[in-house]
Amino acid sequence: MTVGEPGRWAGDRALTARCLAGEESAWGELVARHGGRIFSHCRLAGLNPQDAEDVAQEVLISALGSLASYRGCALATWLYRLTHRRIADYFRSPQRRLVSVDGPGEPSNGLAGRPAEERDPESSAAAAEEAARTRRALAGLPEPARSILTAYYLYEAPVREIAEEMEMSVNTVKSHLHRGRTALRRAVEERHDL
Amino acid sequence: MICDDLELRLYDEDCRRALLGTAPMPEDVADHVAGCSACRKTWAEAARDTVRLTRDLQLAPPPSLVRRAAAVALQPPARPLLGWYDLGVAVTAGAVLVVVATLVPGADPLWQSAAFWTGAAGGFAASVIDRSLLLPSLGLRS
Numbered sequence: 001m002t003v004g005e006p007g008r009w010a011g012d013r014a015l016t017a018r019c020l021a022g023e024e025s026a027w028g029e030l031v032a033r034h035g036g037r038i039f040s041h042c043r044l045a046g047l048n049p050q051d052a053e054d055v056a057q058e059v060l061i062s063a064l065g066s067l068a069s070y071r072g073c074a075l076a077t078w079l080y081r082l083t084h085r086r087i088a089d090y091f092r093s094p095q096r097r098l099v100s101v102d103g104p105g106e107p108s109n110g111l112a113g114r115p116a117e118e119r120d121p122e123s124s125a126a127a128a129e130e131a132a133r134t135r136r137a138l139a140g141l142p143e144p145a146r147s148i149l150t151a152y153y154l155y156e157a158p159v160r161e162i163a164e165e166m167e168m169s170v171n172t173v174k175s176h177l178h179r180g181r182t183a184l185r186r187a188v189e190e191r192h193d194l
Numbered sequence: 195m196i197c198d199d200l201e202l203r204l205y206d207e208d209c210r211r212a213l214l215g216t217a218p219m220p221e222d223v224a225d226h227v228a229g230c231s232a233c234r235k236t237w238a239e240a241a242r243d244t245v246r247l248t249r250d251l252q253l254a255p256p257p258s259l260v261r262r263a264a265a266v267a268l269q270p271p272a273r274p275l276l277g278w279y280d281l282g283v284a285v286t287a288g289a290v291l292v293v294v295a296t297l298v299p300g301a302d303p304l305w306q307s308a309a310f311w312t313g314a315a316g317g318f319a320a321s322v323i324d325r326s327l328l329l330p331s332l333g334l335r336s
Binding site: 024027028031032035036037038039040043044049053056057060061064130131134135138149150152153154156158159171173174175177178181184185188 | 201202204205206207210239240243244246247248249250251252253254255256258259260262263264266
């Protein structure tokens, strides 16, 4: 699913309008559609699974409270912005506890969204390992590349919206994406070569 | 389009959709790629990466997150500390007691005034108690 084109926002606006009207199923739909992104964003930023869940929960509560102010971009981009700021607050707090994105609490579900039975156990394990390696490589990228790649690939935010959020030119964002993608591919391929 | 342009063009939304296989390759890109083997390779590589990264960066949310988030939506909205609702309840309760007081034989204005303030105070207290969730089951919450 790619979000971010103006035509796509109509669906986002309809969903938020239903949430604001108090429709419980709409809120459930929003959580189902974006909860994984928000949680993954927290984990990729280095939060341990419990803190990632707590922060994701706070982001969702905050989103519900300020949904009326959502406009002008894809809902995913708006949620990315909320999550990014909440993670920054988390890192300023003294109670933070960091673990690797492949820490003990991580569910081994690099194939999120695909039932495990779609693949045989061996290829499923290999794919999960490759996915974990990709996430590890992303977590190791310097800023702003890590945030840009997270917004583009995880939230599927359009380059123009990322550029506005990061206060950069569109071409600068594209250059970061290009270098970052190349670095991630090399990180995965190096492992294959071992 | 020249080869250098493709490197940045890959990140536009129409190209992303094509790389993910949900839309055809944009015409300008298709025209160029058709006659350039290096860019064909670049495109194929970008397609593999885009599919992989879009899929692999996302973890499934823990079920408890979904449950907790759903519970948030079920909570009633908080009312302000002192609002028109409380004032309305207080005045209504005071007025009811004034009416009752006028029915008492020999009631004077002082008696009616005392009845009003007693009713208003009682109504206000009831409203505050209502806020503390003692009365929602009676349907008295706004």
